[in-house]
Amino acid sequence: MEEEKKGLSRREFLKVGAVAAGVIAAGEVLGTGSLNLLSRGGKASAGEAAAPAWPWPYKKLDPEAVQKAGYNAYYEGGCMYGAAKAIIVALQTQAGYPFTTIPIDIFRYGEGGMVGWGTVCGALNGSAAAITLVSGKADYGKLVNELMGWYTQEPFPSKKHDQYAKFPGQVQNACGSPLCHVSVTEWCKKSGAKVTDPERLDRCAKLTGDVAARAVELLNAQADGKFAAGYKPSDLFGGCMGCHVGKTSALNNVQGKMNCVQCHEPHKL
Ligand code: HEC
Ligand code: HEC
Numbered sequence: 575m576e577e578e579k580k581g582l583s584r585r586e587f588l589k590v591g592a593v594a595a596g597v598i599a600a601g602e603v604l605g606t607g608s609l610n611l612l613s614r615g616g617k618a619s620a621g622e623a624a625a626p627a628w629p630w631p632y633k634k635l636d637p638e639a640v641q642k643a644g645y646n647a648y649y650e651g652g653c654m655y656g657a658a659k660a661i662i663v664a665l666q667t668q669a670g671y672p673f674t675t676i677p678i679d680i681f682r683y684g685e686g687g688m689v690g691w692g693t694v695c696g697a698l699n700g701s702a703a704a705i706t707l708v709s710g711k712a713d714y715g716k717l718v719n720e721l722m723g724w725y726t727q728e729p730f731p732s733k734k735h736d737q738y739a740k741f742p743g744q745v746q747n748a749c750g751s752p753l754c755h756v757s758v759t760e761w762c763k764k765s766g767a768k769v770t771d772p773e774r775l776d777r778c779a780k781l782t783g784d785v786a787a788r789a790v791e792l793l794n795a796q797a798d799g800k801f802a803a804g805y806k807p808s809d810l811f812g813g814c815m816g817c818h819v820g821k822t823s824a825l826n827n828v829q830g831k832m833n834c835v836q837c838h839e840p841h842k843l
Contacts, residue, residue, distance in 0.1 A: 626672045632708035633668040634794045637787040638734070640664050644697070644783030645735050649775075653754075654684020654696030654703075656782040661704035661789060676707075687754025695754045697782040698725055701789035708793065716803055717792045719831075722752050723805025724788060726833065730761070731780030734787075741776040750833050757781075810835050 640660045647663075648656035658681040665673040681703065683689055684696035701721060706714040729746035736742035745765040749757045758769060758778070767773040795801040807815065811834040818828040828834075 629708050629710045630672055631669065632793055632797055633665065634797050635661070635664045635668060635790045637790040637794070640790045641734055641783040641787035642738070644786035645739065645779045648779035648782040651679070651682050652685025652696060653778055653782045654700035655679070655681040656779070657697040657700030657786040657789070658703050660783065660786040661701065665708070692753060692755030692758070694752055695725065695757055695785070697785035698722060698752055701785050705789055705793060709796065713796060717796060717801070720792055720803050720805050721785070721789055725752055725785060726750050728784070730757070730784060731777050732784045735780045735783060739776055739780060741773050744773070744777055750836055752832065756836065807831065808833070
């Protein structure tokens with residue numbers, strides 16, 4: 575380790591520093607000699623240091639603090655950025671390194687369901703990234719699945735932000751889908767807002783905090799050994815999956831767990 579520290583010249587550090595500058599406290603990086611961003615194909619070359627092995631150790635966080643942080647961070651970089659930042663900065667505060675090496679700006683692309691395409695909600699995407707960072711192979715899938723399912727059934731936005739939000743007391747809607755397209759459009763329909771209105775942005779800022787807070791609740795439960803999956807697909811489409819989705823289904827011809835009847839008419843055989 576000592577050698578690696580010396581081996582990392584100032585110039586080399588600045589090279590990666592340009593990418594990482596926003597988040598990495600220089601003292602931390604040089605102090606530990608581990609530069610996550612430098613690893614190529616998982617292996618460090620001379621003068622470089624490998625990232626700590628995945629998953630990184632989780633420390634329990636305060637969901638309410640993360641909820642508010644997510645609301646605020648939405649206004650800096652959108653929904654995926656906001657959710658990821660709320661959780662990762664909380665981990666930086668609780669645990670410091672290696673969480674301090676993550677450049678939060680990599681999560682900007684998720685806004686509007688991937689740069690405005692309306693696919694997966696960015697708050698889900700950012701929260702799922704944070705969950706996966708601190709959960710091993712056996713756990714991240716069940717936690718993310720629970721978050722996705724919960725999201726489809728939850729009336730957003732919560733009232734938890736009403737003390738500080740720009741638009742307290744907004745209309746709530748559960749949209750049945752993890753898609754940004756459905757989530758935003760259905761809420762606009764119900765509230766009368768246009769997609770680019772400040773009211774809609776505030777709704778998504780709150781939602782960002784809500785989803786990040788839920789992710790933290792799930793992680794905390796997992797940390798306590800108390801996580802129990804609660805999500806079940808509704809009967810409206812649970813039956814479709816029996817024939818179309820998965821190895822044990824008759825057809826096994828559909829990828830997905832979304833509500834089929836939001837897009838397809840149910841059919842008779
Ligand atoms: C009992 C098994 C079964 C169930 C339950 C079932 N399907 Fe199907 N589905 C089929 C079969 C068989 C076909 C025809 C497959 C083919 O022709 O390749 C089909 C075809 C389809 C198609 C292709 C277009 C069409 O209409 O032929 C769609 C879309 C579809 N199903 C959606 C659904 C949805 C949505 C549900 C739940 C509301 C559902 N399925 C439930 C067996 C089922
Ligand atoms: C967000 C919308 C959406 C959801 C949700 C969705 N689908 Fe689809 N699905 C599509 C689109 C779009 C296509 C491609 C166009 C088409 O064939 O209708 C498609 C294609 C299909 C096809 C092939 C259709 C054909 O003509 O052969 C089947 C079967 C199907 N979906 C079943 C399902 C089942 C079962 C579910 C639930 C697990 C589901 N879909 C969920 C949008 C959706």
